Amino acid sequence: MMASNIELEQFYSREVEFPSPLLASHIKTAEREVHTLLAGMRSILRKNIDPSIEELIVQTGSSYEGLKVKGKMELDFMIVLFHPKFIFIPVTSDYSGYCKIKFQQEQLQSEMQSSKKWTSSSPPHSFQYDFTSDGYLIPSEIYKWFQSLADKAVNQNKSKFVRKFVGNLPARTLILNISPGVDICVDLVPAICIDRDLYVVAKPLKTSPDPHLWRLSLSVFEKKILSQHQSSCHLKALKILKYLREHDTRLEETSQFASGICSYHLKTASLHQLAQRPDTPEGLLEHLHQLMDFLIECMQRRELNHFFIGNPSSLAEKAKVPSNITHGERCLNLFDDKFVKESTLNQARERLVKIKGSLPAIIQQHSGPVAYSCNIY
Structure with missing residues (x-):
């Protein structure tokens, strides 16, 4: 039995779409708390040692892209750091999508000699000493500093909403308990602007020995591209598939489609579909099937190229993505073994094939209220 477009539209409205007034309220609360936290962090920065924390917070993620679905309430902010002596060095070869940040070092030896505080029992402190090695900025050190600073600021500036901090690289997750049983998870990612809207975040590549x-x-x-296509069936189909992935462990506890594939993979696949077929007359069901088929094919080939890196397109050009990103880098395969294990990809594909083949039954099983909270481990 095939699900109809009408049934899928009803499922989308009833189960998938996050209520706009509630989302706006959560965003307002979270943004207020984040600005308060950052003000507290700025007040305890070490002068002439720590990088500065800019007033700007960069809003990213599904809640700002029009892609939020019912489930965990999560918000993503890039917290912009700055230092006047940052220099950026693009890295290609096996590390497309990554770069190094060089620091214009002053004479560290002369600093050590001139400081009366540095003794054999008291290590020197400077930006270079705390955050760099071999003249390059170390993302893990920036993250640890950011984590420690945020913890101190939370302890000094008590909030009725802040429950705790959790997290691993690259985000530090602030848990806001805004009412009994209702949490907002706010991911704070330290970032550095390298060119207008282009940023780097403190997430080292685990498969590389290079710590820089x-x-x-x-x-x-x-976000620019998605904001221009909010009425597209492509994005509705993406949100339905996101919902099915995020809640698939309710139906299959060990689902690799839920745990081995991330929402960024789905968004990337949808952007490729949007670029290839921007204006199509098909209904929502056809768009969902096309997205599933494309993703299944990518899993089979073990190849899902990043939408921007090494991939010029009219959408990228309209969004003003720097040409050195779309033309100057070779394609970055998000399904490469460095990122997703072959066995995980195979199991995720098998599960997605089953979901597509029994879509009406799957939709029927996804019913009932969903708590707007986030799990804390």
């Missing part, structure tokens, strides 16, 4: 690699973030450009 920063990951490029093109989320601002993705």
Whole structure:
């Protein structure tokens, strides 16, 4: 039995779409708390040592892209850091999508000699000493500093909403308990602007021995494209597939489609579909099937190329993505073994094939209220 477009539209409205007034209220609360936290962090910065924290917070993620679905309430902010002596060095070869940040070092030896505080029992402190090695900025050290600073600011500036901090690289997750049983998870990612809307975030590449690699973030450009296509069936289909993935463990506890594939993979696949077929007359069901088929094919080939890196397109050009990103880098395969294991990809594909084949039954099983909270481990 095939699901109809009408049934899928009803499922989207009833189960998938996050209520706009509630989302706006959560965003307002979270943004207020984040600005308060950042003000507290700025007040305890070490002068002439720590990088500065800019007033600007960069809003990213599904809640700002029009892609939020019912489930965990999560918000994503890039917290912009600055230092006047940052220099950026793009890294290609096996590390497309990453760069290094060089620091214009002053004479560290002369600093050590001139400081009366540095003794054999008291290590020297300077930006270079605390955050760099071999003249390059270390993302893990920036993250640890950011984490410690945020913890101190939370302890000093008590809030009725802030419950706790959790998190691993690259985000520090602020948990806001805004009412009994209702949490907002706010991911705070330290980032550095390298060119207008182009940022790098403190997420080292685990498969590289080089500790100095920063990951490029093109989320601002993705948000620009998605904001221009909010009425597209492509995005509705993407949100339905996101919902099915995020809640698939309710139906299959060990689902690799839920745990091995992330929402960024789905968004990337949808952007490729949008670029290839921007204006199509098909209904929502056809768009959902096309998206599933494309993703299944990518999993089979073990190849899902990043939408921007090494991939010129009219959408990227309209969003003003720097040409050195779309033309100057080779394609970055998000399904490469460095990122997703072959066994995980195979199991995720098998599960998605089953979901597509029994879509009406799957939709029927996804019913009932969903709590707007986030799990804390």
